[in-house]
Every structure is written in structure tokens, then in C-alpha cells.
Amino acid sequence: MSTWNAWLFWPNSVALSVFVMGVLAMLFLYAARKPMHGVIHSVCGLISHSMRFISRWLFQAAEQMGVRNQSVLLAEGQESEAVVIDREFERVGTIIRKDMQEFPALQRKMMEEATRIEDDYRKCGIVPPPPPEWVSALESVAQIKSGGDIPRKLLEEINKSIQKIHDQTVAEFRRSYEERHKILKAMQPSWRAVEKLIGEMDKKMLTLQTNAKQIDGHMGKLEGIRAKDSKTELALTTSSFVQLAISWLVLAIAMGGAFINNKLIALPMSEMVGASDYITSNMKTSDVAALVIILMEASMGLFLLESLRITQLFPRIASMDDTMRHRLMIASLVFLVILAAIESSLALMRDMLISDKASLMRDLASAAPAASDGALSSIPMIGQMVMGFVLPFALAFVAIPFENAVHSLRTVLGVLLVQGMRGLGVVLRFAGLLSKRLANVLESTYDIAIVVPLMIERWVIGMRTGSTEDRGEKERSKSRRAA
Amino acid sequence: MKKYLTLLILSFSVVLATACGDGRMHSHGVYMLVDTSGTYAREMGKASKIINYLLATLNPGDSLAVAKVETRSFTEKDIVAKVTFDKRPSQATSQKRAFKNSIEEFATQVKGSAYTDITGGLIQGAEYLNETKAGIKTIVIFSDMQEELGKGTIRDFPINLDGFRIVALNVTKLGTDNADPRLYLDRLARWEAKVRKAGATEWVVVNDLENNMESILTTR
Numbered sequence: 219m220s221t222w223n224a225w226l227f228w229p230n231s232v233a234l235s236v237f238v239m240g241v242l243a244m245l246f247l248y249a250a251r252k253p254m255h256g257v258i259h260s261v262c263g264l265i266s267h268s269m270r271f272i273s274r275w276l277f278q279a280a281e282q283m284g285v286r287n288q289s290v291l292l293a294e295g296q297e298s299e300a301v302v303i304d305r306e307f308e309r310v311g312t313i314i315r316k317d318m319q320e321f322p323a324l325q326r327k328m329m330e331e332a333t334r335i336e337d338d339y340r341k342c343g344i345v346p347p348p349p350p351e352w353v354s355a356l357e358s359v360a361q362i363k364s365g366g367d368i369p370r371k372l373l374e375e376i377n378k379s380i381q382k383i384h385d386q387t388v389a390e391f392r393r394s395y396e397e398r399h400k401i402l403k404a405m406q407p408s409w410r411a412v413e414k415l416i417g418e419m420d421k422k423m424l425t426l427q428t429n430a431k432q433i434d435g436h437m438g439k440l441e442g443i444r445a446k447d448s449k450t451e452l453a454l455t456t457s458s459f460v461q462l463a464i465s466w467l468v469l470a471i472a473m474g475g476a477f478i479n480n481k482l483i484a485l486p487m488s489e490m491v492g493a494s495d496y497i498t499s500n501m502k503t504s505d506v507a508a509l510v511i512i513l514m515e516a517s518m519g520l521f522l523l524e525s526l527r528i529t530q531l532f533p534r535i536a537s538m539d540d541t542m543r544h545r546l547m548i549a550s551l552v553f554l555v556i557l558a559a560i561e562s563s564l565a566l567m568r569d570m571l572i573s574d575k576a577s578l579m580r581d582l583a584s585a586a587p588a589a590s591d592g593a594l595s596s597i598p599m600i601g602q603m604v605m606g607f608v609l610p611f612a613l614a615f616v617a618i619p620f621e622n623a624v625h626s627l628r629t630v631l632g633v634l635l636v637q638g639m640r641g642l643g644v645v646l647r648f649a650g651l652l653s654k655r656l657a658n659v660l661e662s663t664y665d666i667a668i669v670v671p672l673m674i675e676r677w678v679i680g681m682r683t684g685s686t687e688d689r690g691e692k693e694r695s696k697s698r699r700a701a
Numbered sequence: 702m703k704k705y706l707t708l709l710i711l712s713f714s715v716v717l718a719t720a721c722g723d724g725r726m727h728s729h730g731v732y733m734l735v736d737t738s739g740t741y742a743r744e745m746g747k748a749s750k751i752i753n754y755l756l757a758t759l760n761p762g763d764s765l766a767v768a769k770v771e772t773r774s775f776t777e778k779d780i781v782a783k784v785t786f787d788k789r790p791s792q793a794t795s796q797k798r799a800f801k802n803s804i805e806e807f808a809t810q811v812k813g814s815a816y817t818d819i820t821g822g823l824i825q826g827a828e829y830l831n832e833t834k835a836g837i838k839t840i841v842i843f844s845d846m847q848e849e850l851g852k853g854t855i856r857d858f859p860i861n862l863d864g865f866r867i868v869a870l871n872v873t874k875l876g877t878d879n880a881d882p883r884l885y886l887d888r889l890a891r892w893e894a895k896v897r898k899a900g901a902t903e904w905v906v907v908n909d910l911e912n913n914m915e916s917i918l919t920t921r
């Protein structure tokens with residue numbers, strides 16, 4: 219309050235003092251009007267120009283980055299498509315090598331089957347021997363005119379022999395048809411074999427056709443990439459986003475596994491590094507040691523997959539000669555197996571420690587020991603041991619989603635960065651525009667504070683202009699009159 | 702590849718090196734004073750339960766000592782059993798079993814003392830816990846908190862309990878307390894004022910031993 223009073227001209231009459239101060243301030247502000255307007259315009263202009271400059275730079279940088287991202291994306295896409303096409307061709311090559319090389323043999327087999335069928339068909343076509351020409355003999359006997367016993371006997375004999383021959387002929391025909399039926403029956407497996415062979419050929423051809431279609435699709439993509447087609451670029455970018463999401467999902471699952479794994483071995487690790495040692499205020503050494511074991515397992519898995527050329531995070535490993543790569547693969551596998559065995563034994567130790575602690579708790583509570591279920595009670599222990607052995611191998615496969623995440627993250631980050639820069643550029647440009655307009659607003663606001671002197675100024679100017687105009691009018695009327 | 706291997710080896714070495722880090726700051730030291738004077742000696746069963754609870758709750762690296770409150774308690778001779786648990790859980794479990802056995806043995810042959818020197822016990826407990834260099838130091842007093850000093854026992858001087866938690870357990874009401882509860886309340890207030898003046902960070906009274914046992918070790 220005393221500080222406030224010190225500013226008053228007349229501390230006893232505050233209103234008067236404030237009024238006088240206001241008038242003085244107004245006079246000062248009126249006097250400083252032009253320079254102040256200048257300052258406002260300069261500052262706002264400076265801000266506006268700076269923002270526009272930064273915005274322009276951001277847009278240019280975003281464009282350059284976009285071009286770089288595009289080239290990286292297309293290069294990666296081209297590389298991956300090339301690899302896929304290469305694999306497809308390899309697959310087609312294998313099919314051709316494996317299956318098509320069997321085609322001559324297959325063809326020969328089919329020809330043999332066809333020949334056999336033809337032979338059988340021909341055999342079917344053999345006509346049985348015609349019946350003896352006894353009909354004409356009968357006609358001759360019938361033409362004998364003289365009756366008697368002789369012709370009758372003769373005819374009877376003929377009848378007998380005809381009956382005999384007829385029976386023989388019928389039997390022959392039956393036998394012949396039976397044989398044909400047999401031949402036709404024997405043809406059935408050949409037809410089936412031919413049908414089967416044709417089916418196999420059809421299947422192989424279909425696989426080949428599918429592969430050819432896939433290659434066509436990949437070739438189309440590759441062409442799109444080479445032509446820097448925006449559609450292909452968009453597809454690749456979207457694919458990167460999807461890949462990243464999938465990889466993160468798998469990595470999250472793997473992290474869950476690693477967490478369980480950590481829980482499994484943290485307690486027994488405390489037996490080695492001490493349960494009461496801490497690295498930081500709330501980070502136990504045993505927990506960190508367990509984590510290191512898990513990370514080492516993941517690393518070994520990474521090296522194993524690298525040496526198997528499943529992942530390609532380390533070009534050095536990929537470019538190694540086959541012998542060295544093979545050695546590295548064996549070394550990684552051996553380390554992984556050792557670590558898995560260690561983890562399995564740690565799981566066993568965990569179970570023992572927990573049993574020991576449970577026994578102590580029972581002692582402390584003076585409770586009777588729990589009844590043992592024999593084999594049933596050892597199931598959790600066996601489960602833990604198996605889990606301890608299997609989890610490291612499962613963790614080894616983390617390298618695949620990790621590689622995927624690393625590759626797609628570059629694209630995704632690039633896209634986000636470009637979008638972010640563009641967004642920031644727009645915001646800055648808008649802010650620059652606002653700043654430019656703000657100068658006028660500030661100028662008007664300043665003028666509001668000194669509205670009274672301005673009104674007086676306008677009035678004085680108006681008066682002056684008015685008197686000048688009156689004088690001019692009078693002079694003009696005088697001259698008119700004179701004229 | 703080499704770089705990666707070097708990094709792995711380095712990180713493993715760092716872990717191994719730091720594995721020998723100072724864990725005492727996280728360790729808990731508990732010194733339990735058991736009043737064996739007069740009729741309170743009959744409460745030994747409850748004291749055993751509390752000791753068992755402490756044994757079940759304390760972790761490897763923690764320290765525990767149990768001492769009796771006698772006519773003059775400022776002496777190591779009154780410490781019935783003491784242990785600093787091994788860092789290895791399996792060893793710690795064995796130590797806990799051994800500790801339990803010695804307490805059981807003590808409980809069978811406890812003799813009542815004529816006087817109750819709680820202050821002497823507090824000073825002895827503070828000395829012991831300071832030596833253990835535990836991060837959290839708790840003195841548990843299993844007593845009715847009625848101090849009775851023998852002739853020639855001087856305890857009316859300032860004591861130092863800086864950073865200590867003092868937990869009074871099973872503070873039973875005496876016959877006179879029932880007639881005038883102010884005596885009981887005044888007794889507790891006096892002890893609280895005394896330990897707080899000595900620098901204790903916490904003063905906790907736990908009478909419900911069935912449901913409130915965790916307050917013994919839980920810091921506020």
C-alpha cells in the first residue's frame with residue numbers, strides 16, 4: 219500500500235492523482251504514437267517473416283526428406299521384391315528340376331500303357347471262326363427226290379452232326395466272349411493308371427501355373443517400383459505400417475515370455491549374486507542378472523538366425539564365407555543350448571528354494587507338513603524345467619520380428635517426420651499470418667488508449683481544414699462575382 | 702560382430718561388478734526387546750509368534766536380534782540370539798531355522814526379572830543396529846512399557862535414536878490402568894515423547910497382534 223502511495227502526486231486525493239497520471243500517460247503515449255506504431259509493425263513483421271522463413275525451410279526439408287524416404291522405400295521394396303522373385307524362381311526351378319525331369323519317364327509309361335490298351339482293344343476285335351458250311355450240304359440233301367430210308371437216315375445223321383457242331387460253335391462263341399471280357403477287365407488298371415498319371419501331371423502344372431502367377435504379380439510390383447509409381451509407393455508405405463504393427467505385436471508377446479522367463483530365474487539367480495544386492499534404489503542385482511541371461515539368449519538366437527540367413531541385420535555375417543558362417547551357427551546353437559540348460563537347472567533350483575521356504579514357513583507356523591502326492595507334486599517342477607529349456611529357443615525367434623520392426627520403423631518414422639514437419643510448417647505459416655494481422659490489431663488497441671488526444675487532434679485538423687475551405691470558398695465566390 | 706560381442710561382455714562384466722554393490726541400504730535391521738519381568742514373562746508364547754513372523758518376513762541380508770529386558774539391559778549378555786541373514790536365500794533359510802530353535806530353547810527356560818530396564822535395552826539395541834549398518838532400523842519392544850529401574854541404575858540422560866523406528870508391541874494394561882486409563886495413555890505419551898526427542902522417525906503401537914502384525918515392519 220505504501221508503495222502505491224509513493225506513486226501518487228497527492229496521496230490524500232487518489233482519484234485526482236490517478237487522473238493526472240492518466241492524463242500524463244496519455245500525453246506520453248500520444249507523443250510516442252508514431253515510433254510505437256513503427257515498433258509494433260517491425261516486431262510483428264519480424265516475427266511474421268521469421269515464421270514464414272522457418273515454415274518455408276520446413277516445407278523444403280520435408281520435401282527433401284520425402285524424396286529421400288521415397289528412394290529408400292523404393293530401394294528396400296525393390297530389394298525385397300527381387301528376393302521374393304528370386305525365391306519364386308528358385309521354387310519354380312526346383313519344381314521343374316524335380317517334376318519335369320520325370321516327364322520323359324512319365325511319357326514313356328503313358329505310351330506303354332496306351333500301347334497295351336491298343337493291343338487289348340485289337341484283341342477284343344478278333345472275330346471267332348465262322349460256323350461250318352453245313353447249310354449248303356443240307357440244301358443238297360433236301361433236293362434228293364427219291365424217298366426211302368437212306369435219305370432219312372442220312373438226314374438224321376446230318377441232324378446229329380449239326381447239333382454237335384452247333385453246340386461246339388456256341389461253346390466257342392461263349393469262350394471267345396469270355397476271353398474278350400477278361401481282356402477288357404484287364405484293361406481297367408491301365409486306364410486307371412493313365413488317369414492317375416494325368417491327374418498328377420495336372421496338379422504339377424497347376425502348381426507351376428500358380429507360381430507363374432505369383433511371379434507375374436511380383437514382377438508387376440517391381441515394375442511399379444522401378445517406375446516410381448505413387449500407387450506402389452503408397453502400398454509399400456502402408457505395408458511398412460502394417461509390418462511394424464505386426465512386429466510390435468509379436469515383440470510384445472515375446473516380451474511377455476521374457477517377463478515370465480525373468481520371473482522364473484530371478485529367484486535362483488539371487489542364490490548366485492545375492493538376494494540383498496541392489497544396482498539402483500529399487501533394482502535388484504538378481505533381477506538384472508536374470509535379464510542379462512535372457513538378453514544373451516535373445517542375442518544368441520539372433521546370431522543363430524543371422525548365420526542361417528533367416529535375418530540380415532548384420533551384413534558382416536551375411537557376407538561371411540560358408541565355413542565361417544557354419545561355425546558361427548554351431549557356436550550360437552551350442553551357446554543357446556548351454557543357456558537353455560542353465561535356465562532349466564535354475565528353474566529346478568527355484569523349485570527347491572520355494573519348497574525349502576514353504577517348509578520353513580510351516581515350521582514357523584507350527585503346521586503339519588503337507589501330504590505329498592508323489593508324482594503329482596513333481597509336475598510343477600518338471601513343467602518349470604521344461605519351460606526353462608524351451609523358452610530360450612522360443613525367444614531366439616524374436617530376431618525375425620525385431621528385424622522387421624527395425625526395417626519398417628525407418629519408413630514409418632520417416633513418414634511421420636515428414637508429416638510432422640509439414641504440419642509444423644502449416645502452423646508456423648498460420649502463426650506468421652496472424653502475427654502480420656496482429657500488428658494492425660495492436661495499433662488500433664494502442665490508439666484506443668490515447669483516444670482523447672486523437673479526438674482532439676482530429677478536431678483541430680478538422681477546424682483547420684474547415685477554415686481553409688471557408689477561405690477558399692469565399693475567394694472563389696469573389697472571383698465569380700468579379701467575372 | 703566383434704563390437705556386439707564386446708558390448709555383451711562389457712554389460713555382463715558391469716552386472717557382475719555391480720553385483721557386489723551395497724545392499725545394506727535396503728536391508729532391514731530389527732532388534733526385539735522381550736520383557737521378562739514379573740507377570741509379563743508369561744507372554745513369552747506371544748513373543749515367539751512375533752519372532753516367527755519376523756523370521757518369515759525378513760529377507761536375505763537383513764539382521765535380527767532378540768534380547769530380554771532385565772534389571773539392567775544395557776549389555777550384550779541379554780541378547781538371546783542374533784543373526785545377519787546370508788545373501789543366499791538357501792543359507793538364510795537354514796539360519797532362520799537355527800534362530801527359531803534358539804528362541805524355542807530360550808522360551809522354555811525364561812526367568813522373570815525383578816526390574817524392567819527398557820531404556821538400557823533401547824540403547825543396546827541402537828548400538829547393535831548401528832553396527833549392522835542396516836538401511837531401515839527397527840526396535841521392537843514387547844512390553845507393558847512400565848519401566849522400573851533398580852537402585853543405582855541411571856537412565857535419565859538423553860539417548861540417540863536417530864533414524865530408528867520404535868514399535869511397542871502388546872502394551873498390556875496394568876491393574877491401575879483399568880482404574881485410571883489416563884495412566885496408560887500418559888505412559889504411552891511419555892514414551893513417544895522420549896523416543897521422538899531421541900530422534901526416532903516413527904513411534905508405532907501395535908496391540909492387535911492377530912490382524913496388525915504387518916505394521917511392525919511396514920514403514921509409513
